[in-house]
Amino acid sequence: MTALISLSGINKTYASYHALRDVSLDIGAGEFFSLLGPSGCGKTTLLRTIAGFETPETGHLRIDGRDMLRVPANKRPTNMVFQSYAIFPHLSVAENVGFGLRRSGDNRAEKAARIDEALGMVGLSGYGDRAAHALSGGQRQRVALARALILKPKVLLLDEPLSALDKKMREQMQSELRRLQRQVGITFVLVTHDQEEALIMSDRIAVMFEGAIAQVDTPQGIYRAPRSQQVAAFIGMMNFLPGTVRSDGGQLLADIAGLGTIPLPGDLAATARLGAAQFGLRPESLSIMFGSDPLPTGLFSDGTVAERAYYGDMTYYDIDLPGGASPVTCSMKNLLSRPVLEPGSAVRVAWEPGALSLFQDV
């Protein structure tokens, strides 16, 4: 992978806090890359640094091999979709979309053709004459996209573009953004606080906390192998079970509260240290055994349903395990053959040791 955007050693401080801490990151050409983190983690500051709206105190930013930090925002090969969309309210849809062409030197007919093409790309053909302030939220978003893409930037920056939309519209725009990105082949950098959105849309994700990058990986990599407890807790749901790693006759054993003692799985053993640890287990790696299901593989524990949350397609059960510190959450698909269990029901839980994560944060 050749890096299109290359950030190194970026630091940015505001009067009272450190917004970016030594951020280094490579984003490849044609990637759909997400900056994911809770609000205030610096992801928007990082995006605005790439766009040229923030100037870091230290570090380097290269786009396509060119040093960018001294290049003003209006000369950078990036375009941005703002969180508020920033549609110019006094201009028509076509004037909004064509705004960036003012300095292109195209003649009137060429501009009109490019505007039509851009509007068609976002599914707004024929909307050119509408007044921009009369558009719905979803339409504004499309206008903002068309306006940014018409200049064929090397990088499209998206600052929480879907956060203002309702759930249905958001899901539709997620797949549409994905399709658009494949179609135009431009590098997309998306800022979002919604981990689900990042998982669905991205080729790679950078998870950020407190101005620093905690992990960069593919969605599967981040979900399956979170490098820290903080990342694991932020992405999806994870049960954290206290325990210890100890050695018995040359073999590493794990004592896990509620689940018992097991030989430490091979991939964890490579990096494990002796002593206290937190074990992580995703809810889908635990399953309640229903009589009608075929016998699952893995290990078994007996427990009691403490609480349940019914989601329609799934039910999430909190299960008390004897010796466990707190209930573990387990997600079950609601098959017709499975009754929805009430709190208090005695259950047998099967779980996969291979799905365990091990955190020994210092």
Added chain:
Amino acid sequence: MRGLRVYTLVYLLFLYAPILLLPVFAFNASTVIAFPLAGFTTEWFTELATIPALHTAVLTSLKIAGVVAVVSTLLGICAARAAARYRFPGKAGIMGLIMLPLILPEIIVAVALLVVFLQVGLPLTSLTVILGHVLICTPFCVAILNGAFQSLDPALEEAAVDLGETGWGAFRLIILPLVMPGIIASLLIAFTISMDEFIVAFFVSGSDATLPVYLWGQLRFPQRLPAVMALGTILVAASVLLLTLAELARRRGVRRRGGQDTGGFL
């Protein structure tokens, strides 16, 4: 509820009755300002056309008001833009000082200005009135323009820059059209205030009497009183017209931005 309605009526009557008397006596065919009315006449309006000193005063006032409207609106744009867009040390204090003339007793301002002009050696002319009026009008302009600038999404300007415009281009193409209704409202209000202002003009106008100063002078001559009433009627009508235009411009601006009307200056 009934009591409140009566209260409102009495309140409005108290506010506007004196002003309503202006046209009544302006059209009254008697030089004595008193009831009962003598009959209908437009004589006082035609008399206005025959007084050269009045014409000079009107022209002086129009000239002064025009310059004051432009200068204080320009100053207002700079202040409102700075307040909306930038953060700098002492910002709250500076904005407070700009707004201070709003609440300072005008007579104090007028005396202070007179002292300063005399000390500096500036002759009392239209220029000194303009300086005084700019001081008084600028806070009103800042208040109006602040509303216009504050309601703009800062991302609008960034979006224009992101799409290749320079800072000045973004201001000219995006910010200026969007605050234009505010600018028009500011021009009209500053113009109206300057036209009507008496105290500062009285102190610093020297020989270039403005219309209010001229009117004040005419009150010494009882036979001129009906003509003053006629002039007052015209001024009230013009003021109402200008302020209505200003408010319409502001509302149009709110609608054009598709925003919520949060109540304007009027």
